[in-house]
Amino acid sequence: MDVTLALKTIADETRMKILTLLLQRNYCVRALARKLNLTEATISQHLKILREAGLLTGEKKGYFMHYDVKREILHELAASIEKLASIEREACTPEYGGCQHKESGNCHVKGECSSEIRKFCHGKEAGGNGGSKHEHCRCHKS
Template sequence: MDFIQALHVITDSTRYQILRLLMERHYCVRAISQKIGISEPAVSQQMNILKKAGIITGTKMGYHMHYLVNVNYVKQIFEQFAEGITSEKTEETLTTECFCEYECGRKHEYNQR
């Protein structure tokens, strides 16, 4: 799964809530369900999506599966995202220059100054 798809998985509001909980400690589906106020089947569906994406892993503890965040993978996802952000782009540059392929008006306006 590429990082854009993984980022999409993480940014779903329910999955984000689940990940926030799992960053604190491991939980089973029942505990997650009670903490965020959705049904256990709904939590299980979200957990399957997170597992397929490689974002969480599960460990059997007694009768229940407890889940942990694959922190290194999540860090990689956000590091790849951050690579696209450069400090060279300043607010001034973004407001005074236009690099559109089309004449959007701003390019013409700034070229006349």
């Protein structure tokens, strides 16, 4: 499964609504179009994208194709996001952070950074005191 493709696919509001409906029961294009108040052509295009991302299967019932969600793919996607969320933050250090500034040696030592270093290393939003957003950095711990 391509995680990026799956996330891009479900990022669309209409496709997310389609997935939600299909998780509740199987629908054909016509039924989805009626439920969502969209044209059948629009629904078909969204279903095509969802199928190409590997999120749907289709089963022919009479003249109509009924769609279902591949739940195992959603579980894999959820596991990928959980794995991403569990990555531990490390303290920033010059040897790993790629600091190129003339004062980078001073930035990552115990104590307070100058406002110039805070802005360089931590962005403009760090302002004058470093801000609580950057407490992971050793330079903000005394």
